[in-house]
Amino acid sequence: MKMMKNxxxxxxxxxxxxxxxxxGGLAWSSGAVAGxxxxxxxxVAYAANTTFDTTPLGYTWWTKVKKEDEAKYxxxxxxxxxxxGGEPDFLTKLALLYHSPSTAPTIAQxxxxxxxxxxxxxxxxxxxxxxxxxxxxxxxxxVIQNEGQIKGNIYAVSAGENNNxxxxxxxxxxxxxxxxxxxxxxxxxxxxxxxxxxKAEPKVIPLWxxxxxxxxxxxxxxxxxxxxxxxxxxxxxxxSGKMVVSSPGLLQTLNFYHTVFSDGLxxxxxxxxxxxNAPNIPSADFAKGTLGIAVAANFIGGxxxxxxxxxxxxxxxxxxxxAGLPTANGKGYASTLSGWDYGISSGAxxxxxxAAMNFLNIAQDSTNLIDAAxxxxxxxxxxxxxxVPLYTNFASxxxxxxxxxxxxxxxxxxxxxxxxxxxxIEQASGAIAEKPSTTGAQAESQMSSFISNQLGPSxxxxxx
Amino acid sequence: MxxxxxxxxxxxxxxxxxxWKTRHDKTRFQWSSLTLLTPAFALLxxxxxxxxxxxVYLGLTDLTLVGPTAIKWGFTGTQNLVRLKADSExxxxxxxxxxxxxxxxxxxxxxxxxxxxxxxxxxPWMRIVVGGIVVIAWMMxxxxxxxxxxxxxxxxxxxxxxxxxxxxxxxxxxxLLIVTLANIWSMTGFAMLxxxxxxxxxxxxxxxxxxxxxxxxWQRFRMIILPLMRPTIIAVVLLxxxxxxxxxxxxxxxxxxxxxxxxxxxxxxxxxxAFSFNNLAYxxxxxxxxxIIASVFGVLYVRIAGRQ
Numbered sequence: 001m002k003m004m005k006n007x008x009x010x011x012x013x014x015x016x017x018x019x020x021x022x023x024g025g026l027a028w029s030s031g032a033v034a035g036x037x038x039x040x041x042x043x044v045a046y047a048a049n050t051t052f053d054t055t056p057l058g059y060t061w062w063t064k065v066k067k068e069d070e071a072k073y074x075x076x077x078x079x080x081x082x083x084x085g086g087e088p089d090f091l092t093k094l095a096l097l098y099h100s101p102s103t104a105p106t107i108a109q110x111x112x113x114x115x116x117x118x119x120x121x122x123x124x125x126x127x128x129x130x131x132x133x134x135x136x137x138x139x140x141x142x143v144i145q146n147e148g149q150i151k152g153n154i155y156a157v158s159a160g161e162n163n164n165x166x167x168x169x170x171x172x173x174x175x176x177x178x179x180x181x182x183x184x185x186x187x188x189x190x191x192x193x194x195x196x197x198x199k200a201e202p203k204v205i206p207l208w209x210x211x212x213x214x215x216x217x218x219x220x221x222x223x224x225x226x227x228x229x230x231x232x233x234x235x236x237x238x239x240s241g242k243m244v245v246s247s248p249g250l251l252q253t254l255n256f257y258h259t260v261f262s263d264g265l266x267x268x269x270x271x272x273x274x275x276x277n278a279p280n281i282p283s284a285d286f287a288k289g290t291l292g293i294a295v296a297a298n299f300i301g302g303x304x305x306x307x308x309x310x311x312x313x314x315x316x317x318x319x320x321x322x323a324g325l326p327t328a329n330g331k332g333y334a335s336t337l338s339g340w341d342y343g344i345s346s347g348a349x350x351x352x353x354x355a356a357m358n359f360l361n362i363a364q365d366s367t368n369l370i371d372a373a374x375x376x377x378x379x380x381x382x383x384x385x386x387x388v389p390l391y392t393n394f395a396s397x398x399x400x401x402x403x404x405x406x407x408x409x410x411x412x413x414x415x416x417x418x419x420x421x422x423x424x425i426e427q428a429s430g431a432i433a434e435k436p437s438t439t440g441a442q443a444e445s446q447m448s449s450f451i452s453n454q455l456g457p458s459x460x461x462x463x464x
Numbered sequence: 465m466x467x468x469x470x471x472x473x474x475x476x477x478x479x480x481x482x483x484w485k486t487r488h489d490k491t492r493f494q495w496s497s498l499t500l501l502t503p504a505f506a507l508l509x510x511x512x513x514x515x516x517x518x519x520v521y522l523g524l525t526d527l528t529l530v531g532p533t534a535i536k537w538g539f540t541g542t543q544n545l546v547r548l549k550a551d552s553e554x555x556x557x558x559x560x561x562x563x564x565x566x567x568x569x570x571x572x573x574x575x576x577x578x579x580x581x582x583x584x585x586x587x588p589w590m591r592i593v594v595g596g597i598v599v600i601a602w603m604m605x606x607x608x609x610x611x612x613x614x615x616x617x618x619x620x621x622x623x624x625x626x627x628x629x630x631x632x633x634x635x636x637x638x639x640l641l642i643v644t645l646a647n648i649w650s651m652t653g654f655a656m657l658x659x660x661x662x663x664x665x666x667x668x669x670x671x672x673x674x675x676x677x678x679x680x681x682w683q684r685f686r687m688i689i690l691p692l693m694r695p696t697i698i699a700v701v702l703l704x705x706x707x708x709x710x711x712x713x714x715x716x717x718x719x720x721x722x723x724x725x726x727x728x729x730x731x732x733x734x735x736x737x738a739f740s741f742n743n744l745a746y747x748x749x750x751x752x753x754x755x756i757i758a759s760v761f762g763v764l765y766v767r768i769a770g771r772q
Contacts, residue, residue, distance in 0.1 A: 092739045095529045117530040117742070213722050269636040270619030273723060416531045420741050427724050434636055434723045446724075453552050454741065 040355045041077045042348075045097060045105035047090040048082035051340055053299065053308040057375040058082075065368055069359045076355045081105055088216055098123045104345045107356045109159055112147050112339045113217065116414035119155040124343040126153035130357045136364040139382045147411060148341055156341035157360065160369075160378025163335045163402055163409040164226045164297050166190075166323040167282065172292045173321075176200040183323045186330035187227070187256055190293065194265040197292040206265040208282045208294035209257065212430030215278045217422045221338045221412060222279045222297045224429045225422075227253045229410050230327035230334025233463050236421065237413040243421045243455060245448035247463035250425075252328055254447075255440030257429055262436040267291075272433050280310060286320060287313040295325055299377025301398020307375065322401040324408065337409035339381070374399075379406050417455055424451040516755070523749030529742040537745070544749045554750065556725060557733040561709065564644055564729050568708040569701050571648035576655025576700065580663055583656070595656070602653025610717025613646035635718065639726045643715050647708055655700050662696030663689070695768065702765040709758055730754050 044062070052058030059082070066078040083093045094110060097103045104123070118124050131137045131154060137145065140158065148156030166184070173182055176196040184190045194206035210223025228234055231249030238244065260266045271281050283303035285291035294300070302308050304316035313319075324333035342363070344356045362368065366385060373380040374394040379402055385391055386403030412418070428447035432438045452460050523544060527537040548554055579598060583591045601609070616622040619633040635642050666689060674684045712731040715721065721728035721736065728736070730750060738747025 088740065092529065095534070095742075098530070099534070114530070120532050121530050121534045123530075213724075214720055268619050268631065268633065269723070270621075270633045273636055273719075274618070275614070275717065275720060416528070416742055423736075423740065427722075430723050450553070453550075 039075055039077065040351050041079060042106035042352050042355045042359060043079040043081050044359065045081040045083055045094055045108040047087065047109070048084050050085075050087045050090060051109065052372075052376045053302060053310065054375075057307065061368070061372055061375055064371075065359070065363050068368075069362050072362065073355065073358055076358070078359065086216075087111070087218065098345075101347045104347050106345050106348050106352050107342055107359060108345070109340055109342050110156075111218075112156070112158070112341050113412055113414045113418060115148050115156045115341060115343070116150055117416055118343060119150050119153070120416075122346055124155040125346045125348060125353060126155060127157065127344060127357075128152075128154050130344075130353070131157070134361070136361075136369070136382055139384060141381075141383050141407065143337065143407070143409070143411065144339070144381045147337075147339060148343070156343040157364075158339045158341050158381040159363070160373045160376055161337055161339040161381055161406065161409075162221070162297050162299065162377070163337050163379060163406050164222055164295060164325060165333075165335060165402060165405055166293060166325050167286065167296055167300055167398075168193075168293045168321045168323065169286055169289065169291065170319055170321050172197055172201055172204055172289070176292070181321055181323070184326050186326050187230075187328050189326070191256075191259055191263070191265070194260065194293060195263065198263075198265060201292070203290070205267045205271075205285060205291045206293065207260055208267050208285070208291055208296060209260055210272065210279060210295070210429075211257065211261075211266070211426075211433035212269070212273045212278075213423060213426040214273045214275050217419060217426075218338075219279060220422050220426050220429070221336050223295060224253060224257065224425060225336045225412065226295055226325055226334060227256055227328075228425075229336055230325060232328060234334075234410070235463060237415060237418065238461055238463075241415065241417075242459060242461040243417050243451060244463055245421075245424070245451050245460045246444055249463075250447075251440050251444055253440075254428060254432065254443045256328075257432045257443070258436070258438065258440045261432050264436075266433060266436075269434055273430065283310055283313075287311050287316070297377070298379055298398070298402035301395040301402070302374065302377045305374075305395050308377075317396050317398075320398075322398055324405045333405055333408040335405060335409040336412050337406070338412050339378070340376070379403050417459055420454045421451055424448075424454075519748055519755075520752055522745055523752045525745045527745040527748075529739060529744050531742060534742075540745075544746055547746065548749060548753075553725065553728075553733065557728050557730050558753075560640065560725070560727065561729040563640060564647070564727075565705050565708045567641075567644040568647045568651065569704050571644065572651045572655045572704045573659075573697060573700060575648060575652040576659050577697075579652065579656040580660035583660065584663060598653040598656055600653070601650060604650065606650070606711070606713035607717055609646065609650045610714045613642070613649070613714075614718045617642045617646075636723055639719055639723060643718055643727050646714055646718065647711060650714065651704055651707060655704065658700050659693070659696060662693050666692050698768050699765065702761050702768070705761045706758055706765070709754060709761070730757075 044066075046058070046062060048058060049055050052061065062080055062082070066080055069078050070076060081097070083090050085093065091110070091114065094108055097105055098118070098121070110118070115124075137157060144158045144161060147158055148154050168182055170180055173180060173193065176193065177200070178193050178196060182193065184193065190207065197204055197206040210219045212219070215222070228236070228249055231252045233247040233249030235244050235247065235249070244250065266272070272278060274281065279297060280300070280303060282291055282294040282296045283300045286294070287304065301316070301322070303310035304313040306312050325335060326332070327334045342360055344353055348356060363372075366382070366388070367390070369380050369382060370385055370388060370391045372378065373385070373391060379386065379399070380391060386400065386406075392400040424447040427450060428443040431443050431446055448460070521539070524539060524541065525537050526533045526540045526543075528534050579594070583595055586594065614635065617635040619631060623634050624630050624632045670688050671684060674688055679687070710731060712735065715727050715729060715732060716735075719727045721732040731754065734747045734750035734754065737743045737750060
């Protein structure tokens with residue numbers, strides 16, 4: 001009996017304790033909920049390994065901005081979502097993050113060529129109202145402001161831009177008898193200089209022109225599309241959305257490739273088709289003195305700095321020269337313009353959107369903007385920053401020179417069909433590099449066949 | 465001497481008569497066995513049939529990775545099938561896949577058999593060292609194997625140096641041959657182990673008898689070894705075919721399917737469609753074609769393994 005009584009007491013005590021725990025737990029959780037209502041969390045997704053020149057530089061920059069934001073807005077928690085992998089991996093993973101509202105990042109940084117795709121999927125929030133009072137966005141050149149604009153709505157804002165030009169080794173050009181400073185007036189001048197280099201320095205690669213598919217869509221942006229931009233008909237996508245698979249400009253560009261590779265002036269395919277970061281190979285070749293001229297991106301100059309060390313080459317500032325890439329017929333310069341942009345998720349609450357805009361204001365603060373430009377190899381989107389010593393001194397004289405030629409640049413299209421089109425033109429340039437007997441017309445025909453097969457005849461067009 | 469037979473006394477032993485009446489050529493079925501099979505059925509449905517059915521369904525939709533149909537997507541009937549039929553890249557990719565698989569099978573069988581035979585006759589220490597190296601190559605991650613072969617076969621690599629043609633780029637001039645060789649290299653260890661085990665199971669008496677009969681080495685191989693090894697070799701052929709069909713990583717590391725589309729086997733084309741061109745549904749459809757091809761090899765393997 002006593003034992004039974006004890007059991008009853010024990011049961012009562014256990015029940016009471018359980019009730020107390022449940023009640024306490026409820027009280028704690030309701031308190032937490034109440035606390036959470038004033039606490040805002042925003043997530044920021046970015047490419048951990050591809051945007052910045054090195055992964056540690058990217059980590060340093062993002063952590064700094066997060067700390068500054070959380071210090072200025074104590075009620076905001078910034079959750080950094082570092083997405084690992086190369087650019088194609090990043091784009092796949094980001095798209096998958098956007099697929100679910102629970103994982104969609106409040107802010108994401110992505111290439112400008114993706115803006116239209118994300119906007120058409122309704123992943124992004126129009127930022128027009130939020131940008132009205134912005135001190136930095138108003139300082140963007142029109143071409144960069146328009147980068148994220150679709151039918152009047154601004155879906156993304158530039159974090160930094162990549163444009164392209166010509167790098168040359170002064171000593172090699174001098175040996176080839178080319179007067180310095182060198183500024184080719186048209187494409188024929190480039191071929192002539194490369195031929196002179198081949199004659200004077202047979203072991204040197206005369207001209208680096210990116211070719212093939214190994215560098216992904218970016219490879220074309222750093223190579224063949226710059227020439228297309230300076231051709232007689234640079235159109236890639238018509239106003240009706242059709243992709244151009246044959247045009248005088250395309251033929252002119254591919255014929256130029258044919259001339260370069262059939263004359264043995266281009267880089268070997270072991271470098272051009274390297275899966276190991278082909279667009280950065282010119283910086284290593286120049287440092288070794290094995291490359292004469294390169295059509296390459298603005299970030300090559302930054303590669304030679306101590307912070308990036310790809311490779312570290314302190315004499316680059318005096319040994320290397322920079323020139324604008326001329327158009328085919330010598331009427332000015334040409335370059336593609338492709339940047340990385342910030343977009344705010346359409347699923348963000350108004351409090352999160354405000355917090356996201358505050359975060360962008362800190363990220364776009366002049367010092368942070370220039371740090372990002374220096375460490376990611378960008379031209380900063382704010383025009384006045386192009387002459388700020390923090391930017392120009394980082395990779396002198398390259399940073400300043402690429403700022404000067406940025407206004408000649410033109411945006412790449414942003415559409416679903418562009419990814420197929422760019423694969424087609426890369427296959428065409430790769431076919432010429434691999435088999436230099438391939439004529440421009442043959443390469444264009446291959447390209448047209450591939451793109452038409454993928455997109456269907458109604459999505460492509462020919463320009464006369 | 466007379467042989468007496470014992471007459472069957474069916475009246476004395478009725479159960480024996482029942483046994484005689486039982487038809488052993490008919491499958492016996494008991495409803496209670498369904499209960500016991502339920503967990504296996506459930507696993508089969510959850511882990512195989514539902515995902516497969518969903519993949520088949522996805523292949524007949526307009527789902528994309530990004531773009532308007534990434535969220536609002538739907539069934540499009542035979543639209544993707546019609547596209548597949550007219551897709552020259554797909555047929556080219558199927559052809560490249562076929563060459564890659566056949567080349568891999570031939571190379572793996574020859575190299576595996578040669579190594580297994582040589583190692584059987586080799587000294588024990590040599591068997592351990594060479595066998596170990598070959599097995600390490602088989603166990604090596606595809607990323608490492610791909611990078612090793614890339615570095616060896618590109619311009620300035622080991623192949624170019626050894627051939628005395630320093631500027632030759634074998635990977636770009638003969639891409640399909642090189643990736644097939646890399647695949648053979650990585651799978652030879654597996655074939656060597658299986659074929660070696662098969663060779664050790666051949667009765668030595670049969671070989672010795674053939675030697676006594678003054679048979680040549682070729683006759684012994686053709687008349688004794690090959691017939692006895694046939695089931696083992698067929699099993700290796702089918703497994704190498706299945707493994708090669710699914711070998712995405714090696715080629716992706718070495719060539720990404722290029723130059724052009726020279727090494728664009730079906731797994732790479734499926735990936736390209738799904739993730740480079742954002743056509744998830746079409747990529748799934750190409751994946752379904754691969755499943756059909758793999759199923760044919762799988763059924764053949766199961767039937768042959770059953771016979772053994």
